[in-house]
Amino acid sequence: MRVAxxxxxxPIEINLPGRPTxxxxxxxxxxxxxxxxESGHExxxxxxxxxxxATLERFMPPDPQARPSGMVFNMAYGSKGEWRCxxxxxxxxxxxxxxxxxxxxxxxxxxxxxxxxxxxxxxxxPTPNFRVMRCGTESTGDLRFPLIVKPRHxxxxxxxxxxxxxxxxxxxxxxxxxQYAQDALVEEYIEGxxxxxxxxxxxxxxxxxxxxxxxxxxxxxxxxxxxKHYMAVAGPQKICPAxxxxxxxxxxxxxSVATFRACLGRDFARVDLRIDRSxxxxxxxxxxxPSLYDKHSYVRAATTGGYSFSTLVNHIxxxxxxxxxxxxxxxxxAR
Numbered sequence: 442m443r444v445a446x447x448x449x450x451x452p453i454e455i456n457l458p459g460r461p462t463x464x465x466x467x468x469x470x471x472x473x474x475x476x477x478x479e480s481g482h483e484x485x486x487x488x489x490x491x492x493x494x495a496t497l498e499r500f501m502p503p504d505p506q507a508r509p510s511g512m513v514f515n516m517a518y519g520s521k522g523e524w525r526c527x528x529x530x531x532x533x534x535x536x537x538x539x540x541x542x543x544x545x546x547x548x549x550x551x552x553x554x555x556x557x558x559x560x561x562x563x564x565x566x567p568t569p570n571f572r573v574m575r576c577g578t579e580s581t582g583d584l585r586f587p588l589i590v591k592p593r594h595x596x597x598x599x600x601x602x603x604x605x606x607x608x609x610x611x612x613x614x615x616x617x618x619x620q621y622a623q624d625a626l627v628e629e630y631i632e633g634x635x636x637x638x639x640x641x642x643x644x645x646x647x648x649x650x651x652x653x654x655x656x657x658x659x660x661x662x663x664x665x666x667x668x669k670h671y672m673a674v675a676g677p678q679k680i681c682p683a684x685x686x687x688x689x690x691x692x693x694x695x696x697s698v699a700t701f702r703a704c705l706g707r708d709f710a711r712v713d714l715r716i717d718r719s720x721x722x723x724x725x726x727x728x729x730x731p732s733l734y735d736k737h738s739y740v741r742a743a744t745t746g747g748y749s750f751s752t753l754v755n756h757i758x759x760x761x762x763x764x765x766x767x768x769x770x771x772x773x774x775a776r
Contacts, residue, residue: 442482442483442511442512442770443482443483443484443485443500443501443510443511443512444477444482444483444484444485444511444512444513444514444758445484445485445486445487445496445497445500445501445511445512445513445514446470446473446474446477446484446485446486446487446513446514446516447487447488447489447493447513447514447515447516447517447529447540448466448470448486448487448488448489448516448517449488449489449490449517449518449519449520450467450488465732465734465736465737466516466732466734468734468735469516469732469733469734469735470486470516472733472734472735472750472754473514473516473733473754474486475751476750476751476753476754476755477514477754477755477758479751480751480755482758483511485500487500487513489515489517489519489520489528489529490520493529493532494532494536497513497536497538498536501538503537509537509538509539511538512538512539512540512541512758512761512762512765513533513538513539513540513541514540514541514754514757514758515529515530515533515540515541515542515543515730516730516733517529518596518730523552523553523594523623524548524549524552525552526543526548526549526551526552526730527545527546527548527549527552530542530543530544530545530548531545539761539762539765539766540761541708541757541758541760541761542707542708542709542729542730542757542761543705543706543707543729543730544705544707546705547704547705547706547707547729548729548730550704550705551704551726551727551728551729551730552594552596553593553594554591554593554594554595554626554726555571555573555593555624555626557704557726557727558571558628560703560704561699561700561703561704561724563703564699564702564703565699566696566699566700566703566724567696567721567722567723567724568628568723568724568725569589569628569629569630569631569715569723569725570583570584570585570628570629571584571626571627571628571629572584572627572628573593573624573625573626573627574614574624574625574627575614575618575624575625576611576614576615576618577610577611577612577613577614577615577625578611581607581610581627584627584628584629585629586604586605586606586607586630587603587604587605587629587630588603588604588610588627588628588629588630589601589602589603589604589626589627589628589629589630589663590602590604590610590613590614590617590625590626590627591617591625591626592617592621592623592624592625592626593623593624593625593626594623595621595623599621600616600617600620600621601663602616603630603661603663610627613625614627630663631715631716631717631723632662632717632718633715633716633717633718634653634715634716635653635654635656635662635663635664635677635713635714635715635716636651636652636653636654636683636685636693636713636714636715636716636722637651637652637654637711637712637713637714637738637742638651638652638693638694638697638711638712638714639652639709639710639711639712639731639738639739639742639743640697640698640701640706640709640710640711640712641708641709641743641756641757641760642708642709642760643707643708643760643763643764646698646701647746648694648697648698649739649742649743649745649746650681650682650683650742650745650746651681651682651683651685651690651693651742652679652680652681652682652683652738652741652742653679653680653681653683653684653685654677654678654679654680654738655677655678655679655680656677657677657678659677664677679738679741681738681741681742681745682745689716689720689722692722693714693722696712696714696722696724697712697714697724700712700724700727701727704727704729706727706729707729707761707764708757708760708761708764709729709731709739709757709760710727710728710729710731711727711728711731711738711739712724712726712727712728713725713726713727713728733750733753733754735750740753755770758770
């Protein structure tokens with residue numbers, strides 16, 4: 442089967458004072474291409490830019506009945522604007538090309554942390570109390586310090602700040618609005634453990650072994666952008682499976698599945714949670730495009746759950762194929 446792996450090689454053009462390293466993403470893309478080729482697929486690496494549709498049409502032209510002759514494994518984050526993650530899915534929808542992962546609406550929900558929190562809260566999913574601010578002098582209402590301040594549409598923990606006292610809030614919000622040109626999300630900091638729950642599937646969801654981010658004796662007990670790019674002196678260690686009891690494991694599973702459903706998840710996702718000292722979990726956010734780099738949480742959970750990297754990648758493709766056509770790739774080829 443023809444499979445085009447679509448990605449963005451250029452850095453994301455957004456008002457950010459820092460830029461995420463592309464090395465991990467490049468390595469993940471190359472590994473995905475190799476995994477697809479290992480299963481016998483004909484592959485193409487394609488940029489998620491203005492020329493994407495023309496490139497895809499040459500690689501997998503529609504058959505005489507106008508049906509697609511291949512699929513896209515979408516690893517693109519978009520390039521410009523607040524809704525950049527929706528760009529490639531929207532173009533693929535318009536062209537009728539099947540693809541893995543998030544829909545245009547799901548991608549937009551993922552990128553807007555405020556709308557995500559409102560949606561999941563309406564479905565009874567616990568998430569830290571929050572406010573949206575533009576100047577930092579707005580009323581904090583019943584919010585309790587310490588507070589986390591971060592860009593509403595941010596990623597990779599850029600701009601994330603921990604504010605312990607009211608006196609620091611105005612400056613933190615001003616920094617977000619000025620440097621990132623967007624609203625600040627201000628939410629209560631949950632002191633406790635941080636765990637990621639990775640999901641795989643659609644109608645039936647497989648919950649992979651939980652991953653705990655162990656901060657050890659570190660004073661800053663949250664994941665920073667330096668941690669995510671391996672720039673921290675002592676980054677958190679990943680423990681998989683996390684050492685949690687069956688009751689908490691069930692609660693995390695149910696909350697993560699509810700978050701996936703509320704935000705229109707497809708194929709695979711990672712839900713990040715904090716668990717306070719009383720054992721109450723709170724959803725921080727959901728990621729519908731978790732990194733497939735082998736050092737990151739999603740691959741760690743999958744390999745602990747019995748997948749090789751190759752079987753994981755091809756299973757994601759198969760899930761998307763079944764979602765579109767009602768039948769898996771291997772079963773279709775066996776006919």
